[in-house]
Amino acid sequence: MASSVEWNGDVRIPSLQAAYRSGLSLVTVVTKLHERISHYKTTDRAVWIRLQTLGSLIGEAEALEAKYSDLDHLPPLYGIPFSIKDSIDIAGLPTTTGLSGFPPLSRTPTSSAPVYDSLIAAGALFVGKTNMDQLATGMTGCRSPYGIPHSVFSAYHIAGGSSSGSAVSVGARLVSFSIGSDTAGSIRLPAAFNGVVGFKPTRGMISARGITPACLSLDCVGVLAGDVDDARRVWEVVRGYDELDPYAKPPSTYRDYSTPLSSDDATVSFTFGIPPPDVSAFSACSPIYLKLFSATVQALQRAGGSCRQVTAAEWHPFEAAGALLYDGTFVSERLASLPDDWLAANSHHLHPTIRAVFEAVVARQSTAVQAYRDLQAKAAYTRQAEHVFQTVDVVVVPTAPTQWTIAEVLDDPVRKNSALGVFSHCxxxxxxxxxxxxxxxxxxxxxxxxxxxxxxxxxxxxxxxxSGGRMDEKLLDIARRYENVRKTIDETGANSPP
Incomplete structure (x- = not known):
């Protein structure tokens, strides 16, 4: 469909929606977007594992325009371009999980993950499958045979992982949003390292079916987007109960138990907690991160927040639960989705760091007794954390302790990776x-x-x-309140570091 309406290049969802209603052609958008993606390959060739051809994009755009000819009645994500992590199934396309050609982790599925089907039903436009840390085992973005993506801010610094390519595709404005997975911080860290929003909802509020497991009992599907509102728009489309997902939250507990805040009403206060200053996680932070976190506290107060420093006893369940993820037996679950003889037969095909991680897990020879003790500890820490959220609406932390260069991570891949999760694992x-x-x-x-x-x-x-489980609505309200204040700070230059 020919159109005289020009596209200004803005991929934010409201901007595109308004442009489409004004007559902007989807073919114009996908053509310009494909040019942008091709140009970005000269900056970073490791963002994508599979990219739609221009012909495919134009075909999909024309099909959407034909299906939805009434511009006053468009579906919620009509013509919104998105990417998806290559551990998520799309019927007929290979799912590599960063490891090509080794079933069951690499496969060509005959059906798509429900999260993908929901997006397509809402009119979204699939652009490509993004690079990731192999087997979703990593937080740096440096563990893929498809190359190492870098931060959109620096060719020398890590993009974060494991949803590395997804975060870069959003940060470079190649798509409006991306769907990734988060088991230890794999959406939140790459979001931070690329200047975008990364939302990990309460587990089970988005179906995890059709996604290669990392740790099946902890995996969570989430959204990367340019701002909080866009992340929320996508979440509202893909959230829902899937009775075929054994970890889905049942309908009786699915409703949001929080009282949403008015995002624009600064007179409505909220309380946020921060860790005590002497916790070990803060000692891992770079000095500039500590300074910027202090400025963040002030900005949250400007947004209507009341700050409460949680006590060492209150912070303990967060710290102890985070340590369980890799220091305890939970890491063994990364092997539980594999056939018993798979690792021995295929370990030589793995990325060297991934192979070392898996071999270390095997060498631990964890027992069922140890695993049950960790499960009991998890239950105790979860209950203790619930008490904290009875006194604060949210707990606020730096997303990561620092952002290393790619060279620094390659020089010390395991310890640098582990250190990144001090605030995210819990x-x-x-x-x-x-x-x-x-x-x-x-x-x-x-x-x-x-x-x-x-x-x-x-x-x-x-x-x-x-925030606590099923408190997603209030969490996003507070995040948007902070985001609005942050925009004012950025525009005025206040609180900028020297």
């Missing part, structure tokens, strides 16, 4: 909802002699807000 073990939100930038020296006018670049800083 949300999965305690089944919290969490959203990572951009919280400013800070200057860094340019790498490799690549100087600009000031000889310095910038990297993003991000925070994560966490």
């Amino acid at each position: 949300a999965n073990v305690l089944d919290l909802c969490a959203v990572a939100v951009p919280a400013g930038t800070y200057p860094v020296p340019r790498q490799g002699g690549d100087d600009d006018e000031g000889g310095r670049g910038v990297l993003p800083f991000g925070i994560t807000l966490m």
Whole structure:
């Protein structure tokens, strides 16, 4: 369909929706978007594992235009371009999970994951499958045979993982949103390292069927988007009970038990908790992260929040639950979805770091007694955390302790990876909802002699807000309140680091 309406390049959902209602052609958008994606390959060739051809995109665009000719009655995600992590099934397309050609982890499914079907039914436009840390085992983005994506802010710094390509595709404005998975922070960390929003809802509120398991009892499907509102729009489309997903929240407990806040009413207060200053997680933070986190507390107060520093005893369940994920027996679940003889027969095909991680898990020889003790500890920590959320609406932390260069991670891949999760692991073990939100930038020296006018670049800083299970609505309200204040800070230059 020919159109005289020009596209301004804005991929935010409301902007595209308004443009479509004004007569902007989907063919125009996908053609320009394909040009943008092709150009970005000169900057980073490791974003995609499978990309739709221009012909396929135009065909899908024309089919959508023919199906929805009434511009006043368009589906909620009509013509909105999205990417999806390559551990999520799409019928007829290979699902590699970062490992090509080795079933059951790599396969060509005959049916799609429900999350994908929901997006297509809402009119969304699939662009491609994104790169990821192999087998969704990693938080750096440096563990893929398809290359190492880098942050949209710096060619030398990690993109984060395991939903690495998904975050870059959103941060580089190649798509409006992406669907990824989060088992230990795999949506939130790459969101922080690419300056976008990463939302991990309460587990089981989005179907995890049709997704390669990492740790099946902890895996959570989530959304990466340019801002909180866009993440929420996508979540409202894909959320819902799937009776075929054994970990789905049943309808009787699915409704949101929180009292939503008015995102624009600064007179409605909320309470946010922060960890005590002497916790070990803060000692891992870079000095600039600590400074920016302090500025974040002030911004949350400007957004109507009342700050309460939780006690060491109250923070303990968060810290202890996070340690269970890799220091305890839970890591053994990464092997539970594999046939018994799969690792021995295929370990030589794995990325070297992934192979080392899996072999270390086998070498532990964890017992059922140890596993049950960890499950009992998880239940105790979850109950203790529930008490904290009776006194605060959200707990706020830095999303990560720092953002390393790719070279630093490759030099020490296991320890650097593990250290990144000090603030993120607990949300999965305690089944919290969490959203990572951009919280400013800070200057860094340019790498490799690549100087600009000031000889310095910038990297993003991000925070994560966490709340109790099924408190997603209130969490997103508070995140949007903070985001609005953050925009004002960015526009005025207030609270910018030197």
